[in-house]
Amino acid sequence: MTNEKLCKSRKKIFLLGTGAIYGKLAVSSIIGIISVPIGLHYFGPLRYGIWIVISSIFAYLSLSNFGIGAAVLTLIGQFHDPFDQRIILRRSIGLLTAIGIIFITLTVCVSYLFPGWIAILGKVPSDLQGEATKTTFFLIILYFIQFPVIVFGPTFSGLQEIYWTQIYDSLSAAVRLVSLIVTILIKGNLVTLALFTGFGALSVGVISGIHLFSTHPDIRPRLFEQSTNTSPSCQLIFTSGIRFFLMGIAVLVIYNTDNLIISHYLGPLAVTSYAITYQLFTMGFSIITAGNLVLWPMHAHAVSSEDWAWIQQTCNCTCQLLVILGGLLWIGGIAFVQEFITLWVGPAGYSGLVVIIALGGYGYMLSLVNTYVMLLNGLNRNKNVVIIGALEAVFNLGISLILVKKLGIGGVALGTFLGTLMTSFWLLPLDIRYQTAGKVKLYFKSIVTHAIWVMLPCLILVILTYLYVSVTWMKFIVNIFIITIYLVLSWYIMPLDVRNLVVDIPKLMRTSKS
Secondary structure, eight states: OOHHHHHHHHHHHHHHHHHHHHHHHHHHHHHHHHHHHHHHHHHHHHHHHHHHHHHHHHHGGGGGGTTHHHHHHHHHHHOOOHHHHHHHHHHHHHHHHHHHHHHHHHHHHHHHHOTTGGGGGOSOOGGGHHHHHHHHHHHHHHHHHTGGGTTHHHHHHHTTOHHHHHHHHHHHHHHHHHHHHHHHHTTOOHHHHHHHHHHHHHHHHHHHHHHHHHHOGGGSOOTTOOOOTTSOOHHHHHHHHHHHHHHHHHHHHHHHHHHHHHHHHHOHHHHHHHHHHHHHHHHHHHHHHHHHHHHHHHHHHHHTTTOHHHHHHHHHHHHHHHHHHHHHHHHHHHHHHHHHHHHHTOGGGOOOHHHHHHHHHHHHHHHHHHHHHHHHHHHTOOHHHHHHHHHHHHHHHHHHHHHHHHHTHHHHHHHHHHHHHTTHHHHHHHHHHHHTTTSSOOOOHHHHHHIIIIIHHHHHHHHHHHHHOOOHHHHHHHHHHHHHHHHHHHHHHSOHHHHHHHHHHHHHHHHHHO
16 A cells, blocks of 8 residues: 555544544433433432442443453454454453353352442442442443453454444443433333343444444454464463553543542542533543544554554644643633533532542643553553553542542542642653654643643633632633633644644545545
């Protein structure tokens, strides 16, 4: 393939993938906006808070696949021969099936031997402990039954067809909303919601597998096909997966221990307001990091051909653009989140200025940190990311436990912000230089210039507006003016190559359609 054709192919893959991710985000955001007030109204703040805590613990179950799904994404992108891809899929499905059976057995044994295990959820009232126990049990069992089908989404991504992964993720989100609505219609409880949610997720996984093997019959695993000495081994899959597994531990500590800490120290009722605010910011985080999710398998594909020039250019352009979006999330969050949440679910859903500032600052750093991590994932050189992520998780957890006693839920949010600031924010760029032997150089001059002369002044102005402008319509106008100034100045100091890329997006979209 010529350089020109390769460039066009990459642009098409990126635009299709990014478009699909933003489509999924739109669907997920709309579903989230709809489902939160519905669930909150039907279950009530206490029971809904318990569901959120259960979901937080449920997120830890994603670690139990030992990162094999993420390893499949990277390895499918690096091994282009359908024979090797069949071996990867066959061995991955076999590993996941065995792991799923083991964990189902362990779950049943633990539930039988330790009937009081539900205490891990925090201060659950005695009259709701039975319902919470059954809900958690069924969610766990149904999740492990899904293990053999979780490789299909990553396989689509590894084949540079991430748009199908996003479509099925959107379908999963829709299934969760339908599960909630059906639960309400039949006047069910949290157990009912867990059953519908689990079986719905399993159905989506099966459908995605049927689709994958019907459109790519050449990678359909052959049960008795003999591998070669050069074929991807179980050891390679498991070793690659373990790195993603260890990274996942750090990520889940960062993203999901907040609710557990709040539940244990302040009770499930306090979880609700924090989780609602965090969910809103999570939508912003997803918008910022969407493009990097597409670039992960593209980096894996590029490194197999040693195309370091493209990797460096792509990474730097991504950093320059996303840091502007991260600043916009920080400033816009302080400006409008309180009013939006008040209109959305009522004033009880707002968790305070400290939480908004901390989560906004975390989003700003995430715009860079996520870019670094996705690059190292694509290169499959993320050994040190595990160490850095673990260090961030330790700082996050320690600071949160100290500050929650003094600042409440604001202290927990500050733990997330400060943990990232003190670790991944500056350690990951050093690791990229080391892992690539200097082949990928990151340029920070324009990022620092933007932070000092544009982002920080606008951030200070929007905080002052929050504190000292009490008239709602006047505050709205002032904040719109601040954000407009932020965007104009950001465009003015944006590097020329990034500005040209933004200007060319409409033309690139027309080209990709043709």
